[in-house]
Amino acid sequence: MDSARDSINTTDEDLATQAAAGSRPAFEELVSRYASRLFHFLRSRSGSDEDVEDLVQETFLKAYRNIGRYDPQRKFSTWLFTVAIRLSISRHRSQGARPLPLASEGPEHTSPGPQEALIREEEAGKAGNIWLQARTLRPSEYEVLWLRYAEEMPMKDIALAMKKSLVGVRVLLHRSRLKLGKKLRAPSPSAGLAEAATAGQRLSIL
């Protein structure tokens, strides 16, 4: 009971330090804290949920192997998300898929194929969750929004994780918000779905 309460009160950075000293339970606690967050963060880079789960697993394995390199002065979440971004990019490249560099990317999210993209957009409209719409953006645009709004990461940490300058992150955020606003403004494929349509109308001025 006490140990459970201790692990809840322990910060991520302390757990990472313990893991670096060889404590596997400490790292497993970090897995519990971050598995779901990483899963949603990496969803824009993969087609299927199974691929994303594999990517999450690989990220944790890489982090576990390299936990000795973690600098406790930095936030653990920034370090882990940095590992995740780099791994997902290198994985796409090694699989011979369309390269997804952080700085400049090609047409947005066509990797699952146009039909699948349409289905995805329709699902987004149905569910009404703004993140499902955001998933149709380019991966780096989705990721910057996730780090900013879901992780509530400071701008300098986002810049560090995405290997960008502060101005670069601000520009990317501005662009992502504008594009998301336009996507919400566009008529929903399933016309009767009230929530998405309402959101689209409300955000039409964006």
Add this chain to the structure above:
Amino acid sequence: MLCFIHKWNISRAFDSGKPLARRTKRHLAGCETCRAFSQLGEEMGRRLTDDAASLLRETRPGLGEKVRQAIREPGLASGPSLLPPKRFRLSPVLAAAVALAVIGVSLVWMVRSRPTGMPRLDPLFKLESPRAYLQSALQRAESPYQQEILELKKTLKSTAGYLAARFDIGLGGDAE
């Protein structure tokens, strides 16, 4: 006309948390589009935060356990490799650059052109040469008289020899 600048200022204020610039505030008072952009940008931010929270409440069953199993597998990850922090290690690119620079400098040093010409002189010769040079210079300076004297000496010697042979006048060492 300059709405895009004010929209950028509004967007920057969302991220920095700082208040809007006075000029943008003045613009907002008179521009309906930018005012709506500001309000709805805030609303979008709120929705992104709230919807992320609701998304994260839906946990992926088995994902955490799958990852933990992978970590426990001895073949895959036998434990954290306690490497020193990255900043203390020489990066491979830097090491390769240093090695290339060393090789380049040594190649240049090996093949660079040395001054060609006279072979190296013996140190003793070096010492002797100024003296020899001085002697020859003196000789050259005295040569007209020296030659004359030598010629006269030769003539005198041959004359004396002739006279001594012709007339036995007892000059020299034949005295008994």
